[in-house]
Amino acid sequence: MDIIEAIRSRTSIRGYKPDPVPKEILREILDIAIHAPSAINTQPWEITVVTGEVLDNIRKGNIEMLTFGVPPALSARLRLYVGIYRQRQVDLAINIFRLMGIAREDKEKRAEWMQRGFRLFDAPAAIILSMDKSLDETPFAVLDIGAITQTICLAALNYGLGTCINDQGIIFPEVVRRFTGIPESKQIVICITIGYPDWDFPANKLETAREPVDSIVTWCSDA
Numbered sequence: 001m002d003i004i005e006a007i008r009s010r011t012s013i014r015g016y017k018p019d020p021v022p023k024e025i026l027r028e029i030l031d032i033a034i035h036a037p038s039a040i041n042t043q044p045w046e047i048t049v050v051t052g053e054v055l056d057n058i059r060k061g062n063i064e065m066l067t068f069g070v071p072p073a074l075s076a077r078l079r080l081y082v083g084i085y086r087q088r089q090v091d092l093a094i095n096i097f098r099l100m101g102i103a104r105e106d107k108e109k110r111a112e113w114m115q116r117g118f119r120l121f122d123a124p125a126a127i128i129l130s131m132d133k134s135l136d137e138t139p140f141a142v143l144d145i146g147a148i149t150q151t152i153c154l155a156a157l158n159y160g161l162g163t164c165i166n167d168q169g170i171i172f173p174e175v176v177r178r179f180t181g182i183p184e185s186k187q188i189v190i191c192i193t194i195g196y197p198d199w200d201f202p203a204n205k206l207e208t209a210r211e212p213v214d215s216i217v218t219w220c221s222d223a
């Protein structure tokens with residue numbers, strides 16, 4: 001796939017076909033993505049691929065945590081966004097709920113939508129990115145993880161796969177650690193769900209807005 005087409009066509013996929021993703025394809029995508037840049041070539045990323053029973057256990061574990069009323073750090077994190085950032089977050093939710101036919105006052109359906117995220121969108125596979133906690137204080141390690149994250153998402157398109165970068169799936173790190181064995185010495189940074197997109201799933205039709213380039217770019221030149 002052409003790189004420009006890939007960048008332009010990537011969207012978050014929140015509904016997947018149940019078909020498993022062959023291990024060889026996942027390995028190939030990761031083998032490509034490790035070409036991502038990193039600060040002084042430190043390559044801080046550590047990658048855990050979860051499928052099958054392990055992934056199902058994480059889904060169940062997340063839902064249990066939600067059910068037992070453990071407040072997810074997610075809502076606390078979302079509250080950190082104010083002004084235009086908060087507005088964009090609200091716009092996203094409004095647009096997703098509109099496509100999914102979820103009314104503002106329909107608490108049950110909203111809760112079900114939230115649970116879907118905690119079930120990792122019922123994807124057949126997920127890629128969890130973590131890094132050694134010794135890198136916590138370094139300024140660039142998380143940025144490096146961002147670079148490989150996007151690279152994975154773009155490479156996946158070449159194989160007809162869709163992805164959704166998400167923190168909902170890893171919001172309870174203790175659940176992820178229990179079923180993957182990722183030790184306490186590693187910081188679990190982000191998750192990517194991956195699978196074949198179900199294009200009939202309404203939320204997959206979402207087209208998110210972007211600020212036009214002319215309103216975010218400052219050209220400094222002496223011309």
Ligand SMILES: Cc1cc2nc3c(=O)[nH]c(=O)nc-3n(C[C@H](O)[C@H](O)[C@H](O)COP(=O)(O)O)c2cc1C
Nearest residue numbers: 010011012014092117164165166167168169190208
């Ligand atoms: C760091 C990060 C965390 C995200 N976490 C979630 C998440 O927990 N749940 C979700 O549905 N989408 C999540 N997303 C997807 C964003 O909502 C999405 O990228 C954004 O709305 C732009 O839409 P697009 O990816 O379709 O272009 C996350 C994206 C990033 C980069």
